[in-house]
Amino acid sequence: MMAQQLSFDLPAHTALGREDFFVSPANSQAVAAISAPHWPGNKLVLSGPAGSGKTHLAHVWAAQTGGRIVAATALTPEAVPTLAQGPVAIEDVPEIAGDAQAQDALFHLHNLALAEGRALLLTGRGAPRFWGLTLPDLTSRIEGANHAALSAPDDALLGAVLAKLFDDRQLSPGPEVITYLVRRLERSFDAAARAVARLDRAALAERRGITRSLAAAVVEGMAPAPEQRHD
Structure with a gap:
């Protein structure tokens, strides 16, 4: 009971600086695109799982350019004139696929920002x-933009992401834990985030450190076995 009472789901602090982003072949194209001083047509689409x-990367770009970051679902027609006065990143655009008003606002932001010579991410x-x-006019403009894609992580990147996720939660598992997770987890950032969150909760609940044995107990059933992933 005491272990349960001491288990608090505290928010993780996420580090979003350029120095916190690990570059590998899976993301080097996107990093180069974000870092470029100018984009063709002054716009860039950044995609990935x-x-x-x-x-x-949107935060890195915003820090470099003084740009603003807005969720697509929070975009309103009234905000467009102000947003178009500077560099702006609109996140998670697919989330407005069923919102005609938000798509219309994004279409007008696209046109106004580019007319003002402002960068749009x-x-x-x-x-x-x-x-x-x-909205066909919006779709054609987005599909015509320069596109940088983030790929599924390789071993080095997945290990670095796991280390960062643990660090964001002020956790310091041994390297053997990272190695085990890299070999066992589904090759996705989402799986890495879920595994770290589960391990954090389990360690708090059981009042123990994060060890390889705890990792084995927590992630069992989350991902295919190594032989299924490494063919």
Whole structure:
């Protein structure tokens, strides 16, 4: 009972600086695109699976340019004139696939920002043609933008992401834990985030450190066995 009472689900502090982003072949193209001083047409689409680093890179870009970051679902027609006065990143664009008003606002922001010579960054999962947007003029403009994709992580990147997720929660497991998780987890950032959250909760509940044996107990059933992933 005491262990249960001491188990608090505290929020993790997420570090979003450039120095916190690990570059590997899985994301080097996107990092180079974000770091470029100018984009063709002054716009860039950044895509990738959940947890792949889109938000992190958007924050890096915003820090470099003084840009603002707005969730697509929070975009309103009234905000467009102000947002168009500076660099702006609109995150998770596919989330407004069923929102005609938000799509219309994004269309006007796109046109006004580019007319003002401001950079526009758009993020979402998968290639833009799969975003499900229903406003044809907006769809054609987004699909015509320069596109940088974040890929599924390789071993080095997955290990670095796991280390960062643990560090964000002020946890310091041994390297053998990271190695075990890299070999056992599904090759995705979402799986890494879920595993770290589960391990954090389990360690708090059991009042113990994060060891390889705890990792084995927690992630069992989360991912295919190594022989299924390493063929």
